[in-house]
Amino acid sequence: MNKKDLRIKYKNFRQSLSEVEIETKSLAIANQVLKIPVWEKSYFHIFLPIMEQKEVDTAFLLHLLSGKDKEIVVSKSNFENRSMTHFLLTDNTKFRKNEYNISEPINGLEVPTTKIDVVFVPLLAFDKNGHRVGYGKGFYDKFLSECRRETIKIGLSFYEAADLIEDVFGDDVQLDYCLTPESVYDFNERI
Numbered sequence: 001m002n003k004k005d006l007r008i009k010y011k012n013f014r015q016s017l018s019e020v021e022i023e024t025k026s027l028a029i030a031n032q033v034l035k036i037p038v039w040e041k042s043y044f045h046i047f048l049p050i051m052e053q054k055e056v057d058t059a060f061l062l063h064l065l066s067g068k069d070k071e072i073v074v075s076k077s078n079f080e081n082r083s084m085t086h087f088l089l090t091d092n093t094k095f096r097k098n099e100y101n102i103s104e105p106i107n108g109l110e111v112p113t114t115k116i117d118v119v120f121v122p123l124l125a126f127d128k129n130g131h132r133v134g135y136g137k138g139f140y141d142k143f144l145s146e147c148r149r150e151t152i153k154i155g156l157s158f159y160e161a162a163d164l165i166e167d168v169f170g171d172d173v174q175l176d177y178c179l180t181p182e183s184v185y186d187f188n189e190r191i
Contacts, residue, residue, distance in 0.1 A: 002167045006133045010124040013159060014054040022057055025158050028181035030060035035184050036177055038152055041117035045073040045086065048095075048103040055122055056156040062089075073111045076104040077139060084143045086111045113146045121155045121175065127165045130174040130187030144173035152176050161185060 001009070017025075038044075044065050049055035065072050072089040077098065087093065087108035095103045121140055123132040132155055134140055144153055155178035178185040 001162060001165065003133045003136070003165060006125040006162060006165065007136065010133070010159065011053075014124075017054050017158065022054055022158075025181045026057035027060050029056055029156050029158075029179050030058075030064055032179040032181075032184050033061060033064060033154075036154070036179075036186075038118050038154075039068065041070075041152070043071045043073055043111065043115050043117045045075070045116045045119040046089075047120060047122045048074060049122070050101050052101050056158065058120065058156070061120065061156075071111075073116055074105055075143075077102065082138050082142055084139055086113060086116065113143065114148055116147060116151055118152045118154065119144065119147065121153055123155045123157055123178075125159065125162055125165070126155050126157055126175065126178050126185075128161045128163060128185075129165075130176070130178070130185070131165045131168045131172055132175055132178075133165060138171075141171055141173050145171065154179060 046058050046061060046065070049057050062072065073086045074089050075084040075086050077084050087105040088111050090108065093108050094106045096106055098104050121132065121144070123134055125133040153173065153175045155175045157178055157180050160180055160183060161178065174187060176188055
């Protein structure tokens with residue numbers, strides 16, 4: 001399937017989820033993180049979900065990372081140049097929703113992209129090769145391409161992998177892992 005069709009299909013799938021299903025599946029996804037080898041890392045970038053889009057609720061993941069004393073990084077988007085600025089999440093971090101209902105830090109201690117060890121990536125769909133489909137704005141592809149080569153990229157999905165995304169571009173950054181409520185996909189052994 002191509003990205004456009006996958007976007008439509010998985011947006012529809014997500015819209016059918018109840019709040020209880022989102023909570024249950026999000027908790028299961030957070031528990032899957034315990035199965036992957038990332039815990040020696042320090043700086044973890046996490047997205048804050050757009051609840052209206054029924055994204056994976058990362059609150060459980062935030063609690064897990066906090067409990068393990070990890071440095072948590074959140075972003076603010078610049079829609080003019082499709083860039084993201086990253087800030088350390090602290091007890092003093094204040095948030096405001098932008099025009100797309102994304103909670104963003106107002107200000108704080110900026111964290112350079114090169115310092116980030118692990119990125120949890122929002123997505124609508126992904127395939128068995130580690131390619132992902134987002135909303136099509138390119139924010140995460142740009143951000144991930146700026147990360148260090150060894151930065152671990154982990155997708156979070158309510159649904160299992162599609163067989164193949166047909167229209168992958170050269171700028172598309174592949175995932176290292178993708179976590180679903182039932183599975184851990186490891187793409188590190190690509191051919």
